[in-house]
Amino acid sequence: MQIKPNPKPQTAMINQHQTIKIQLAKLSVSSLAIFICFFMASCSKNALPEPQKKASPMYTQLPKGFKLIEEMNPKSQTETRVMKLEKGMMYTIRLVKSKENHSKVLLYNGDKRIVSSFARGRYYGGINYLCKKTGNYTFVIEADPKQVPPKVVFAFKKS
Structure with a gap:
């Protein structure tokens, strides 16, 4: 009786070899895809989120945690x-x-004045206000008549 070699071990080795080739091909394609994504992200300014805007061209540093709402260039006094x-x-x-300025910011809720940047005979560079009731508030910027109206920056943060 003649013993025939079992063809299955060879087939198993061939299948294993093909499986390794397929896995290497998948790894290469995945690596290439990741490289392309990073390359495109580095080229595109809009692909990655921008850092939080902390300042404006007018005002170089807002207080910590504040986000810019609006910049204003008053045209009148x-x-x-x-x-x-x-x-x-x-x-x-x-x-x-840009220099000593005698301008004021006043905050009103209806006719009631809430806060002012002028207090006890002294001019301050702005105001902070913790809102206690949602609603429409009026800001009045009064510039010193002898000077150019100052630029104004509005910002907010959650407290």
Whole structure:
């Protein structure tokens, strides 16, 4: 009786060899795809999120945690702006000065004055306000008549 070699071990080795080739091909394709994604992301400015905007061209440094709402370049000596403020938010309004400036920021809720940047005979560079009730508030910027109106920056943060 003649013993025939079992063809299955050879087939198993061939299948194993093909499986390794397929796995290497998948790994190569995956690596290439990852490389292309990173390359495209580094070339595209919009692919990655931008860092939080902490400053504006007018005002170089906002207080920690504040996000810019708006910049304003007043055209007259008195500017009025109505904004909706939300309860529980801290708001800051900053006057951007190049030199000593005697301008004021006033915050009103209806006819009631809430806060002013002029207190006890002294001018301050802006105001901070923790909103206790959601609603429309009026900001009045009064510039010194002898000077150019200062630029104004509005910002907020959750408190």
